[in-house]
Amino acid sequence: MLGKMPPFDLRDLQENLSTQLRPWQRSFQFWVRAVDIYTGYKVFQVRASFEKDKHKQEAMWERQHELAADKIYAMCADLGGFFLKVAQIIGKPDLAPAAWVRRLVTLCDHAPATPIDVVQLVLERELGRNPGEMFEKFDIDPLGSASIAQVHLARLKGDKSDVVVKVQHPGVQELMMTDIRNLQAFALYMQKTDIKFDLFSVTKEMEKQIGYEFDFMREAHAMERIRRFLLEHNKRSPVLVPRVVRNLVTRRVLVMEYIDGIPIMNLGEEIAKRGINPHGKVAAAAKQNILSSLTQAYGQMILKSGFFHADPHPGNILICKGSQVALLDYGQVKDLPDKLRLGYANMVLAIANRDPVRVSESYRELGIDTLSNCQNEQQELLRLADTMFDTRLPPGVVMLQPFSEESSIKKIAVKAFPEELFSVLRTVHLLRGLSVGLGINYSCADQWRPFAEEALIAAGRLKGTAFKPRSRSRRRSLMKRLFWRG
Numbered sequence: 001m002l003g004k005m006p007p008f009d010l011r012d013l014q015e016n017l018s019t020q021l022r023p024w025q026r027s028f029q030f031w032v033r034a035v036d037i038y039t040g041y042k043v044f045q046v047r048a049s050f051e052k053d054k055h056k057q058e059a060m061w062e063r064q065h066e067l068a069a070d071k072i073y074a075m076c077a078d079l080g081g082f083f084l085k086v087a088q089i090i091g092k093p094d095l096a097p098a099a100w101v102r103r104l105v106t107l108c109d110h111a112p113a114t115p116i117d118v119v120q121l122v123l124e125r126e127l128g129r130n131p132g133e134m135f136e137k138f139d140i141d142p143l144g145s146a147s148i149a150q151v152h153l154a155r156l157k158g159d160k161s162d163v164v165v166k167v168q169h170p171g172v173q174e175l176m177m178t179d180i181r182n183l184q185a186f187a188l189y190m191q192k193t194d195i196k197f198d199l200f201s202v203t204k205e206m207e208k209q210i211g212y213e214f215d216f217m218r219e220a221h222a223m224e225r226i227r228r229f230l231l232e233h234n235k236r237s238p239v240l241v242p243r244v245v246r247n248l249v250t251r252r253v254l255v256m257e258y259i260d261g262i263p264i265m266n267l268g269e270e271i272a273k274r275g276i277n278p279h280g281k282v283a284a285a286a287k288q289n290i291l292s293s294l295t296q297a298y299g300q301m302i303l304k305s306g307f308f309h310a311d312p313h314p315g316n317i318l319i320c321k322g323s324q325v326a327l328l329d330y331g332q333v334k335d336l337p338d339k340l341r342l343g344y345a346n347m348v349l350a351i352a353n354r355d356p357v358r359v360s361e362s363y364r365e366l367g368i369d370t371l372s373n374c375q376n377e378q379q380e381l382l383r384l385a386d387t388m389f390d391t392r393l394p395p396g397v398v399m400l401q402p403f404s405e406e407s408s409i410k411k412i413a414v415k416a417f418p419e420e421l422f423s424v425l426r427t428v429h430l431l432r433g434l435s436v437g438l439g440i441n442y443s444c445a446d447q448w449r450p451f452a453e454e455a456l457i458a459a460g461r462l463k464g465t466a467f468k469p470r471s472r473s474r475r476r477s478l479m480k481r482l483f484w485r486g
Contacts, residue, residue, distance in 0.1 A: 023178040026079060030182045033075040037068055065099035073103040080111050081172060082179035082210065084147040088313045089426065105265065105314070113145040114169050119152070122167050126250040133157075134248075138165070146315070148172060148213050148331065153258060156245070162258040163245060166216065173214050180207045196371075196413035205419035209310065213331035216254040220244045222307075222333040223256070229305050230297060238297040240326040259326045261318030264290070264434070270319075286323045287438040292447075293325045295431065299448040302424060303345050303455045306336040310423040312430045314437070334423035340366065342459050344389075344424060345452035351390050351445040352452075356382040369416035377412075384412050388425055391432040392443035
């Protein structure tokens with residue numbers, strides 16, 4: 001006789017089917033929404049071209065940006081995951097329309113949280129012990145939840161200091177890879193039709209970097225390496241880096257020192273709360289010090305080491321007592337090959353010296369393949385270098401609008417862009433976004449000049465007087481002058 005058939009579990013079948021179909025559902029939702037936003041702008045461009053009054057045309061664009069911002073926000077919030085990172089990249093005040101920025105800035109750390117019972121199971125499976133045996137206290141509500149993980153405040157048994165426990169969301173990696181592949185296809189279409197820039201290589205580097213973020217042991221190593229480097233090269237590290245609790249790190253769980261501070265996005269509220277004039281000298285000095293610390297740390301990491309934190313978006317920056325800056329989340333780090341590090345050092349000097357000939361040489365050295373469509377090619381190449389690799393905005397400009405008809409990207413096509421250089425590009429653009437948000441227009445190339453000189457001299461590529469590091473007081477004085485250049 002035939003054995004008894006196992007009972008049919010409809011709910012189990014539904015869950016398995018839902019899991020299999022979920023990537024297809026996400027892809028469908030992305031393409032429907034992306035095409036709607038894109039065609040909305042293309043149709044609007046035709047309508048706007050018939051309006052000759054400049055002020056009326058600007059008002060029309062503002063309404064279109066607000067409509068698109070609502071749609072982009074809804075797409076990123078509903079799909080979550082990788083699209084929260086997309087919102088961080090495009091929602092910058094120097095790059096995106098103001099309407100986009102107002103909507104997208106609120107998406108930082110607003111990913112759905114994993115339920116606490118699931119978090120406890122992950123901790124027990126990863127650390128091999130019941131959380132109650134390890135922690136004296138463990139806050140049920142997370143401090144924040146992002147696309148890959150969420151963080152909880154806790155205290156280890158027998159310890160007096162608080163720690164942060166970072167726990168990876170289960171099952172999120174496959175969905176994020178689906179999102180990235182959809183974005184790559186969209187990028188290929190955009191670079192063939194509207195944007196003369198190698199967007200596909202940019203998305204390929206994003207795919208590689210996002211993949212690294214799922215290994216918390218790699219993140220812990222990066223955190224320790226950067227912390228040690230900054231301490232060794234400064235009397236006082238320009239930024240605070242959390243200490244890792246070494247025996248409590250796995251691929252999906254990371255326990256680290258808790259640093260008390262306020263998110264940089266809330267700096268304006270904090271200044272107002274303390275009764276400080278937001279436009280006065282005290283507020284200006286605090287903002288200048290914050291940006292100076294970040295810029296110094298990044299100049300040293302990128303140009304002297306080549307190994308750097310590659311994700312300085314506002315959600316990863318805390319302002320601590322005395323305007324000290326803490327840099328969080330080391331999931332995205334980049335280790336630049338020496339050839340690219342030194343090539344970028346050469347580009348920094350070319351931009352700082354306003355040298356279009358050296359800029360052209362730097363493009364070739366970095367492997368950036370350009371195609372000119374204008375007469376004053378060298379000056380446009382310098383303008384393009386400013387757009388990609390410097391934080392300074394031209395006088396009177398508050399938003400770059402890199403894809404407008406007058407932009408250098410429209411006049412100089414970027415046919416090939418090295419994937420490994422994307423992290424530098426993104427870091428500079430995030431620093432520019434922070435500077436615009438703080439109301440400070442400055443050139444990171446000017447500030448990074450001494451680090452670039454030091455790197456090239458050490459490699460035997462720059463002749464002349466040996467590099468002499470400036471004293472801390474001299475460097476601060478120089479930075480102050482650079483920050484307030486027009």
